[in-house]
Amino acid sequence: MPTVQIKDEERIGTQARIKLEPSAYMRKLYETGTPDLGWMSDHGEWGMRAKPGNLGLRLKDIGIGSYGIIPDHGAEHRSMAPRGSSIPSDVPSLDFTVNDKAECWADNVMELYEEAVARQWSSARDIPWDELKPLPDDLERAMCQLCTFLTEVEFIAADAPTRWMSRINHDFLEVKLFLATQAMDEARHTDVFRKRALANGGGLGKASPISELSLKRILDAPSFSAQTGRLHLLGEGFVLTMFRQGEFIAQGRVDQEIFRRCMQDESRHVGYGTMHLRTQLKSRPELADEIHAELDDAEHILLQTFSVPELVEPMAILMGGGVDHFDKGLEIQSQLWRRIISEYLQRCDAAGLDRRPRCLLPPDFSKLIEA
């Protein structure tokens, strides 16, 4: 076998600060040439033969034997040693702080992870950018402003949960895997709306202090579940509806494809959040007060967000088909508002949270003006 040439090999290690001492094992191996092989009899449950289903070998397919048991409490060693492996007693702790299953788990998390991996898409490849056609000035400005809002807010759903990812006990790795896909989804949403704003003669519009405040509050949430209430249940639920609206208001295939694909991604995030809160509230019903308090504030900020021209007007212009049809657009928006509230409250129901009595969001859009 030819020797690999390494540039300046003679300089390697000439200024090293730590003296390399071969381990006792390496010394013995060098001296005797006999492998240890002790690791061959030091392992987790053996003899596993996970069978792929019709969609390949998915996480649920390897949930067999002891490997299929998700513990209620994460391991005390707090390391990334894989659940089910043989774990030495001296693994260093990574100081995980989310150590109970109920604090992060959702019963659909494995399904959503595999679905997310299977349904990834590329904003460069899968959007038919060459079909983009010039729009009337008012519609392009409205679309660019909407894209500015979306590219501003979307990445919070990557930044915020991934802050917690490193704190989640690694015995709940399926949750981390799903959150990683969510981060990838949000990266794509952030890029696709930025690309759309810059692709058709417009550019980015006006950023929003109230949107930034809502993002800050999500980042500042005191627990993962509290953050999930704000982010997945309310925030992403609303953005999901905006994506559905986006598909409706699209003036061409480019916008339609963008919004439809983002809608698919977002609904997975909402599905995880809803099911996680169900798990958490079933385990610790007393946490409902904390989630309610988060939603009180989040709904209040949401109402303020939907009360500024740079968010209300672009959507109404796009819904109506132009500035001249602003009233019509606002009327459609008000029809949609009831659906938004209805779906949000139904997701709260599904999470086990009776939100109706405390909900600040009026079912009647006109009440936003009266309020």
Added chain:
Amino acid sequence: MPAFPEVAWFLSLGRLMAAEAELFRRLGYAEVSFAIRFLADDGETTEAATGVEISGYAMSRAVDFDETDGFDPDFVICGRRSVWLRMLDEIARGGRPELRHTLSSLALIGEELWLESTDQLREDKFYRFNQTLQELFNLAAKMPQ
């Protein structure tokens, strides 16, 4: 020829889906069951209803949908005859429905198409797999007329 929304019509669509497996593989797998309720233009009388199940990249089942027969769809897409036929006519002519006449757009306001489900999380599969559902319906353009 079978007519929408007969079971045989969906089975033909399922064969087209199998023939276009690469398109659906690229979209990613879907695991969703739904029913189509085809209403008279009065919006109340059900003229026909068909249940459809997609498993992976293929249609695994199409059955007459009767709420008592055990087929338990994630959601039911309801619409008047004129709305369904307009969408299918547009697909036949252009390969896809006109803007604002996609499944999602028609169901957005809830007047032209609307969804029925007892569980919001199951209803949300309409959004999670929407691209697959729309591409499935778009294959109607290749159905023999």
